[in-house]
Amino acid sequence: MTECYIRVAEDENEEPMEIPSEEDGTVLLSTVAAQFPGACGLRYRSPVSQCMRGVRLVEGILHAPESDWGNLVYVVNYPKDNKRKMDEMDAASAVKIKRGVQKTSDLIVLGLPWKTTEQDLKDYFGTFGEVIMVQVKRDTKTGNSKGFGFVRFTEYETQVKAMSQRHMIDGRWCDCKLPNSKAGPDEPMRSRKVFVGRCTEDMTTDELRQFFMQYGEVTDVFIPKPFRAFAFVTFADDQVAQSLCGEDLIIKGTSVHISNAEPKHNNFFFPSTFFMHLFSNFPGRSPSLAAMFERSQYQFPSSHV
DNA sequence: GTTGAGCGTT
Numbered sequence: 001m002t003e004c005y006i007r008v009a010e011d012e013n014e015e016p017m018e019i020p021s022e023e024d025g026t027v028l029l030s031t032v033a034a035q036f037p038g039a040c041g042l043r044y045r046s047p048v049s050q051c052m053r054g055v056r057l058v059e060g061i062l063h064a065p066e067s068d069w070g071n072l073v074y075v076v077n078y079p080k081d082n083k084r085k086m087d088e089m090d091a092a093s094a095v096k097i098k099r100g101v102q103k104t105s106d107l108i109v110l111g112l113p114w115k116t117t118e119q120d121l122k123d124y125f126g127t128f129g130e131v132i133m134v135q136v137k138r139d140t141k142t143g144n145s146k147g148f149g150f151v152r153f154t155e156y157e158t159q160v161k162a163m164s165q166r167h168m169i170d171g172r173w174c175d176c177k178l179p180n181s182k183a184g185p186d187e188p189m190r191s192r193k194v195f196v197g198r199c200t201e202d203m204t205t206d207e208l209r210q211f212f213m214q215y216g217e218v219t220d221v222f223i224p225k226p227f228r229a230f231a232f233v234t235f236a237d238d239q240v241a242q243s244l245c246g247e248d249l250i251i252k253g254t255s256v257h258i259s260n261a262e263p264k265h266n267n268f269f270f271p272s273t274f275f276m277h278l279f280s281n282f283p284g285r286s287p288s289l290a291a292m293f294e295r296s297q298y299q300f301p302s303s304h305v
Numbered sequence: 306g307t308t309g310a311g312c313g314t315t
Contacts (some may be wrong), residue, residue, distance in 0.1 A: 106313080108311085108312055108313080110309090110310080110311065110312085111309070111310085111311095114308085114309095135313080137312085137313070146311090146312095147308080147309065147310090147311085148310095148311070148312070148313095149313095150312095150313070172309090177312090179312055179313070180311090180312055180313095181312070181313065181314085195314085195315060196314090197313080197314030197315060198313060198314045199314080228314090228315080229314055229315085230314055230315055248313095255313080256314085257313075257314060257315095259314085259315080261315095
């Protein structure tokens with residue numbers, strides 16, 4: 001299958017718009033969303049059954065129902081029952097509606113047996129409902145499990161059920177809890193830039209751009225080199241950025257955390273107490289210390305906030 | 306090559 005245009009409309013009876021496919025014949029959801037903001041998928045009326053059918057959507061990529069898209073008119077899906085156009089509301093509330101009223105969040109799974117794998121977790125929690133993310137936290141050097149992990153369900157009801165009981169996993173009782181990192185909402189700040197934590201090394205700027213396009217126009221993606229497990233994404237609209245803050249989003253199967261690009265304290269790797277200690281020991285005359293401070297400034301550049 | 310309350314990224 002090759003590059004083509006598929007016909008897309010907001011309603012079956014509305015005049016369709018032609019939207020380009022990719023070279024492999026798939027269509028990016030972001031391409032649809034560029035013309036129909038807030039779109040979360042496509043459907044079409046099957047010529048055979050006369051029923052509406054959903055178009056397969058995997059990782060932001062829409063796949064043709066048969067060998068090709070044909071001449072069908074594809075109708076835009078909007079989240080839940082919200083069929084209003086995005087321009088009838090502000091961007092922030094649109095994203096909230098798009099994301100549903102009851103957001104699911106990552107759950108920490110405590111007490112895992114050392115031998116339990118992510119596949120084990122997926123198999124176990126899959127009996128409760130659809131699972132969209134599992135992680136087993138491991139020592140980066142040895143690969144040994146740290147005995148805890150994370151799980152994320154599609155449905156909020158599933159999450160509630162999972163938290164309401166203990167879990168026997170590979171012979172041990174485990175608990176699902178809301179992680180401490182979700183304790184309080186992030187402070188609001190009017191920035192167009194968000195901090196994307198827990199990035200994996202295989203995420204490219206293009207992929208991040210493709211992913212975040214679904215929420216609004218992306219003006220910049222910055223991934224520090226060498227790899228530091230985080231990125232900055234800038235939106236054209238600060239309300240879009242703000243609406244995502246505090247969210248856990250799943251990119252390529254990994255849960256990333258969105259927070260403000262300018263937290264109160266950038267003190268994880270360079271705590272101020274660390275500097276104070278150094279300064280007190282070597283009062284103001286260490287070239288290497290100055291160089292280190294320079295690096296820390298570079299790693300948290302004000303130009304990226 | 307161990308262990309058994311915790312907490313993922315800046």
